[in-house]
Amino acid sequence: MQPAEVEHRMRKNPFSLGSGDIPLCDRQTELKSFIRHAQNGQNVLVFGSRRVGKTMLIREVQRYLARQGYIVIFCDLFGVVSIEDISARICRAIFELTHKHEPLHKKAIRALSTFRPNMRPTSDGMGISFSVEKTSSEIGINVLEQTFADLASFLEQSQEKMHIVFDEFQEITEVEKGVQVQGVMRKYIQNMCASFFFVGSRKRILTKMFHNRSKPFFQSTFDYELASLPQQDCISYIKERFQSADKTIHAKEAELIFRLVAGNPYYLQKLCHILFDHVQDRVQDQDEVHAAFNRLLEAEKGYVETTIDSLTPRQRALMNALAMEKTKNIFAQEYMKKHNLGSLGGIQQSLEALSKNDLISKQDDTWQVIDPIIQAWLKEKFFVY
Ligand SMILES: Nc1ncnc2c1ncn2[C@@H]1O[C@H](COP(=O)(O)OP(=O)(O)OP(=O)(O)O)[C@@H](O)[C@H]1O
Numbered sequence: 001m002q003p004a005e006v007e008h009r010m011r012k013n014p015f016s017l018g019s020g021d022i023p024l025c026d027r028q029t030e031l032k033s034f035i036r037h038a039q040n041g042q043n044v045l046v047f048g049s050r051r052v053g054k055t056m057l058i059r060e061v062q063r064y065l066a067r068q069g070y071i072v073i074f075c076d077l078f079g080v081v082s083i084e085d086i087s088a089r090i091c092r093a094i095f096e097l098t099h100k101h102e103p104l105h106k107k108a109i110r111a112l113s114t115f116r117p118n119m120r121p122t123s124d125g126m127g128i129s130f131s132v133e134k135t136s137s138e139i140g141i142n143v144l145e146q147t148f149a150d151l152a153s154f155l156e157q158s159q160e161k162m163h164i165v166f167d168e169f170q171e172i173t174e175v176e177k178g179v180q181v182q183g184v185m186r187k188y189i190q191n192m193c194a195s196f197f198f199v200g201s202r203k204r205i206l207t208k209m210f211h212n213r214s215k216p217f218f219q220s221t222f223d224y225e226l227a228s229l230p231q232q233d234c235i236s237y238i239k240e241r242f243q244s245a246d247k248t249i250h251a252k253e254a255e256l257i258f259r260l261v262a263g264n265p266y267y268l269q270k271l272c273h274i275l276f277d278h279v280q281d282r283v284q285d286q287d288e289v290h291a292a293f294n295r296l297l298e299a300e301k302g303y304v305e306t307t308i309d310s311l312t313p314r315q316r317a318l319m320n321a322l323a324m325e326k327t328k329n330i331f332a333q334e335y336m337k338k339h340n341l342g343s344l345g346g347i348q349q350s351l352e353a354l355s356k357n358d359l360i361s362k363q364d365d366t367w368q369v370i371d372p373i374i375q376a377w378l379k380e381k382f383f384v385y
């Protein structure tokens with residue numbers, strides 16, 4: 001191998017899908033507002049489409065708050081299966097956070113009566129793996145009641161400033177007695193001296209939970225919808241990140257990346273990661289970006305296929321139509337005919353189902369496919385069924 005090639009291979013790729021080791025692009029306004037709300041003890045709802053950067057931003061908020069002396073608890077509710085599972089995850093998040101602070105950890109163990117921690121060294125001996133074991137004889141909703149009552153007393157005893165995040169919060173609607181679960185949570189949360197952030201990607205479900213008069217969380221939060229990243233910030237970010245690892249990309253190619261991924265931060269990282277690895281010292285031209293984008297499309301093929309396969313033929317037809325041509329009026333005769341969309345009633349049903357599943361949305365008064373990679377697949381590769 002030539003020395004130049006060795007050097008090229010050794011340069012660490014500055015684009016990554018992990019959170020924590022890469023700087024944030026943009027989001028400074030949201031960061032400041034979120035920190036202010038947390039400091040003021042307010043509760044916040046953050047929603048936005050898949051992979052728009054919600055978790056990374058909230059983790060950044062918590063890193064800042066932790067440096068300010070807050071206890072920060074991050075509870076991921078993805079795939080939660082039961083009421084007891086919600087309680088277990090809350091306790092686990094608290095034990096995991098406190099185990100490095102002995103006095104606080106002891107307080108947590110004393111305060112939380114529903115679960116106790118089980119800590120074991122990981123097989124490589126480098127860390128600790130956590131699980132929790134149920135200790136309470138209560139079952140179902142009573143476990144959750146008890147867990148929240150314990151959390152409230154832990155908060156009171158510890159006298160610490162606390163920030164608690166529930167990520168993928170919409171998942172609690174999936175468990176049995178979902179509304180009752182929300183009722184219990186709301187009852188305790190509104191009296192606790194802490195800031196709670198509720199985060200998730202299912203806009204329809206979350207807005208129903210927080211904007212519907214009949215639901216327990218009605219009007220209890222400051223609400224933020226996180227949008228895709230803005231063009232100028234993306235261009236500067238891409239240029240700076242390339243430069244930080246001694247490679248060059250010009251604004252024209254960076255702008256093309258922005259357009260291809262429609263400002264979606266996850267795809268931006270992934271596309272830039274692929275591109276960075278394939279160029280020597282600089283991105284020569286737009287063809288190199290297109291070649292990297294094709295690799296990205298291939299890499300995402302499985303995800304796109306699974307998504308499209310789950311749709312009915314009518315829904316697929318509407319997705320295809322919107323991928324080919326965004327529109328202000330799906331029901332215009334010309335549009336329906338051009339894209340062979342069938343009857344008005346059928347379109348209405350598909351529209352409802354696709355919106356409910358956050359696959360399409362109306363932005364700036366125009367209907368479109370949300371995910372830029374699904375959109376590109378449908379438009380450029382066009383699945384034939
Ligand atoms: N502001 C940002 N600047 C740079 N990269 C970002 C930014 N936000 C997110 N990313 C990148 O996108 C990836 C996905 O972000 P994140 O997991 O926060 O999205 P999410 O909205 O929580 O996704 P999901 O809907 O799957 O929960 C991150 O791991 C990171 O690589």
Ligand SMILES: [Mg+2]
Binds near residue numbers: 054056167
């Ligand atoms: Mg997330």
